Amino acid sequence: MEMVNMLRRVPLFAELDEAELKSIAALASSIEMPKKNIVVQEFDPGNSLYIILSGQVKVSTYSIEGREVVLALLGKGSFFGEMSLLDEEPRSANVSTMQDCKFANIRRCDLVPLLLEQPVISLKLLTETASRLRKTSSMLKRVSSMDVPHRVFTYLVDHCQRFGHQGADGLYRTILPTHQLLADQLSTSRETISRTISQLKKDSILQQGEGRGNMRIDVDKLEDMLNDF
Numbered sequence: 001m002e003m004v005n006m007l008r009r010v011p012l013f014a015e016l017d018e019a020e021l022k023s024i025a026a027l028a029s030s031i032e033m034p035k036k037n038i039v040v041q042e043f044d045p046g047n048s049l050y051i052i053l054s055g056q057v058k059v060s061t062y063s064i065e066g067r068e069v070v071l072a073l074l075g076k077g078s079f080f081g082e083m084s085l086l087d088e089e090p091r092s093a094n095v096s097t098m099q100d101c102k103f104a105n106i107r108r109c110d111l112v113p114l115l116l117e118q119p120v121i122s123l124k125l126l127t128e129t130a131s132r133l134r135k136t137s138s139m140l141k142r143v144s145s146m147d148v149p150h151r152v153f154t155y156l157v158d159h160c161q162r163f164g165h166q167g168a169d170g171l172y173r174t175i176l177p178t179h180q181l182l183a184d185q186l187s188t189s190r191e192t193i194s195r196t197i198s199q200l201k202k203d204s205i206l207q208q209g210e211g212r213g214n215m216r217i218d219v220d221k222l223e224d225m226l227n228d229f
């Protein structure tokens, strides 16, 4: 698909007219990367913004003990690399591909004039940054104040509300990330996640759904357990 058509579907540029989209498309370079590759390396200098045209990426860093901590998963239509672009500091995290990905890449020198001309793009960038800060703060709160089972319960409630859909029986249908990815997001080990998930299955709060990886989740029960905490 032509770059201009792909950029038209990106929420950041939703307000732009055809001519404006064309001028951004002319500035953007297209990058394709297979899965499990590093796109941005923490501490490297960075002066460009990446827009995800297809695929999914993982934003992560490493703890002092060398454990990977996943800060966010970002998908099609989202962006990354705005932090170094704005504050001119080194990259704040690693970004790697979870699937085959296609990106549009825009250099700082081309993007800054656009941000000054189009306050609506700047506002969207700020809104998304605020939302990411909120998510990171709530993750920090979860990790510092909850035991692992309760971290898993809050994660599942949030995941179901964002990505799941509720069936007529009241249970949410969703696909969960792998146990390793859950462990990296909740600062624990894969084994602890597996034990917690097994217990939730025994208690029928988590049930295997139709199709591979599909789960049915009793969010009401999870919320009750969180309220009792």
Ligand code: CMP
Pocket: 040, 046, 059, 071, 072, 079, 080, 081, 082, 083, 084, 085, 090, 091, 092, 093, 094, 095, 132, 133, 136
């Ligand atoms: P930058 O610092 O340029 O390079 C790494 C990118 O990862 C960063 O810009 C953001 O786009 C993204 N990033 C860093 N921290 C977080 C976070 N806590 N949540 C979501 N995305 C992040």
